[in-house]
C-alpha cells in the first residue's frame with residue numbers, strides 16, 4: 178500500500194517506530210515553581226535543565242510587578258498590537274529594551290519562535306537568498322524555509338564555506354540574509370561574530386543574530402553576544418532577544434533601525450495576526466530588565482560555577498564541553514547511553530534532561546547541563562559526584 182492510501186491511519190505505527198528507536202518523547206510534570214530545585218513526580222530534584230540562567234523565573238520582585246500589572250491592566254490584552262492591544266506598558270518596555278541594547282528601536286513579539294519566523298518572512302521572498310548555520314535553532318531554519326528564499330546551509334561555524342556560498346551569488350540583484358544563533362542552544366558555543374560581520378559587509382548581505390542564550394548572560398551588563406560597546410546596529414542589523422530565558426518572563430524582541438522595525442509592523446504576519454502579550458507581562462519584564470542590568474553578581478556567579486564544573490569534568494576524564502556559557506553539554510553519542518546516564522542522575526537527585534535527535538544531529542545525543550545563578554558551588558559538586566557514579570564507576 179502506498180503512503181497515500183494509509184491516510185492518517187498509520188499514526189500509531191509511526192509512534193511505535195519512535196518508541197522502538199528510543200526517540201519517543203514524554204513531558205515530565207513539574208509540581209513546583211522553576212528554580213534551583215524542582216519537584217518532579219513528587220520528588221525534589223536539583224534542576225540542571227532550565228534556561229533560567231539568572232535565576233529570575235521565580236523572583237518575587239518580578240512577580241510583584243506582574244501582580245501590579247494585572248491590577249492596572251487586567252489579564253488579557255484583548256487584541257493585536259495593530260488593533261487595540263498595544264498599551265503604554267508594551268510601548269514603555271519596547272523603549273527600555275531599545276535603550277538596553279543601544280539600538281534605535283525594539284519591537285515585542287509573543288515568543289522567540291514567532292519573532293524568528295516573522296522577521297525572516299517579512300524580509301525575504303522568492304528570489305532572495307538566506308544562509309544558515311547548520312546548528313541554528315529550529316525557528317530560524319523554519320523561518321528561512323517558509324520565506325521561499327533560496328536556502329543554503331553552511332557547516333557549523335564554517336566561515337570559509339559561508340564566504341564561498343555567499344560570494345557565488347553576489348552578481349544577482351537580490352536580498353541576502355546571513356542568520357546565526359549568537360550562542361548555540363544545544364552546544365553553548367559562540368558564533369564567529371567578527372567573521373560573520375565581515376562576510377556580510379563584503380557581500381552586501383544583512384546579518385541576523387538570535388541571542389536567545391546570550392542576552393542577559395554575556396557581557397558586563399548582560400547586553401549579550403552583540404555587545405553595543407563593540408558592535409553597531411549596522412554591523413548586525415537584526416538582533417533577536419528572548420525574554421523567557423535569562424529574563425525569567427516570556428516573549429521576545431527584535432531590535433534594529435527604525436526602517437526595520439516599521440517594516441516588521443507593516444509586514445510581519447507573526448506580529449500582525451496575533452494577540453499582544455498581556456500588558457502585565459510587559460510590566461514584569463520591565464522590572465526584570467532593571468534587575469538584569471544591575472545585578473552583575475548573577476553573571477559573576479555563573480562564571481564561577483562553569484569554571485568549577487569544567488575543572489571537575491576534566492578530573493573525571495569525561496568529554497570536555499567546548500563552551501564557556503552556562504550551557505555545558507556532555508555529548509555521549511548514543512541515545513541509549515545518554516538515556517541511562519540521565520536516569521542514573523535522576524535516581525541520585527539531579528534532573529538533567531537527555532537531548533537526542535532530531536533536536537541534535539544523529540550520534541550526538543547528550544546531556545544538556547545548564548547552570549543558573551540560583552545554583553551554589555555545592556550543587557555543582559553534587560552533580561559531579563552523581564556523574565562520577567553514573568559514567569565513571
Ligand SMILES: *Cc1c(COP(=O)(O)O)cnc(C)c1O
Pocket residue numbers: 287288289290291293314316358362387389390419420421428429
Ligand atoms: C529558545 C529559543 C528560541 C525560541 O524562543 P521562545 O521565546 O522560547 O519561543 C529561539 N531561538 C533560540 C536560539 C532559542 O534557544
